[in-house]
Amino acid sequence: MNFRQLDLNLLRVLAAIHRSGSVTAAGRALALSQPATSNALSRLRDHFRDDLFVRSPSGLKPTRLCERIAPEVQAQLQLLEATLTERDDFDPAHSEMRWRTSLSDLGEMMFLPPLALALRQQAPQAHLTNVSVAADDVPAALESREIDFAIGILQPRHRGVRADLLFREHYVAMTSARWRPANGKAGRTLSARQLAEAALVVASPTATFHGSVEQMLVRMKLSDRIVLRARHFGALPELALNTDLLTIVPQMYAANVCERLDMRVWELPRTVSPNYDVRLVWHASTAQDPAHQWIRSQVHRLFGRMQAAS
Incomplete structure (x- = not known):
């Protein structure tokens, strides 16, 4: 007996005949014709090399082999049906997801x-x-x-x-509140020249989605203005707060930092900081x-x- 060669659809017929005690009734329950149900039973008998059901005055009776396997087949089919038809609702209040x-x-x-x-x-x-x-x-x-x-x-x-x-999002420059550009007016936006005269600190984490900061500085030919590289963005605010260093960070992060620390945010030239x-x-x-x-x-x-x- 090779289970891999068994047509699993036949197991539905086995369970239905065992349940009803009748080939005709089983076929009706499965929407199969009487000949199709009889053919399925014949194939089951060939596979298991057992009659599975024998005729009696009260209908078909299961053999000892059938009595052993049919209830288990029925239970597994019910479990499979419940699994496939059950709604997979998600209750966040009680989920351990x-x-x-x-x-x-x-x-x-x-x-x-x-x-x-x-x-x-x-x-x-x-x-x-x-x-x-x-x-x-x-x-x-x-x-x-x-x-x-x-x-x-x-x-x-x-x-x-x-x-x-x-x-x-876009990048901005962030410094201590005391920091001023070396030359020119201290407006809302730094000029390219003012940025080129600043000493920079940047984050260079090993795995980050913000590698574009250094790429931007390379395009501007300002990579030689980087005097300090930190591994994490979290170190940048303190480094800029207590030194004359300027750091370039996403605007969302700068806004968050300025709620907690006495920092100043400067816009970068539009040609410098793309969205x-x-x-x-x-x-x-x-x-x-x-x-x-x-x-x-x-x-x-x-x-x-x-x-x-x-």
Whole structure:
């Protein structure tokens, strides 16, 4: 007896005949003709090398083999039916869902606290883990389910990876409130010359979605003005606050820092600081999953508010 050669559709016939004690009744329940049901029973008998059912005055009676396997087949079919037809509702208040995301160190500072607050308020038993994944490796990590979603300066062009624009962002310069440019008027926007005369501190994390800061400085031929490189964006405010250094960071981050520290934000020349897009990305295989839909809706609610104004 080779299970791999068994047509699993026949097991529905076995369970139906066992339930009803009649080939005709079983066929009616399965929307099969009497000949088709009889043929299925014949194939079952050939496979199991057993009569399975024998005639009696009160109808078909199961053999000892059938009596052993039919109830188990029926139970497994019912379990499978329940699994396939049950609504996969998601109740955040009681779910113990575990999501995995990928955020850069700056993304962790900007996005993780609001997400954590939303989870504690609405899904207190759920879990969220930030996994370090380089931007180029995000599509593969989504496909392998290493992560469930990512937020950052991402432009996925891989099949199966979907993306939503959350907001558009641009870079600004940030200094201590006491800092002034070496020459020229201290207006709202620094000139290219004023920027070229400043001493710069930048973040150079090993895995980040913000490598474009240094790329921008290279295009401006200002990379030689970088006198200090930190591994994390979190170090930049203190470094600029207590020195004459100027740092270049996303405007959203600068606004957040200035709520806590005595810093000044300077706009950069428009030709210097192009806009860039911050996206939420996920894999198509989770598009209809209620738990994943819920967490993505939270990301949109918390961080997608600037999209309409972009």
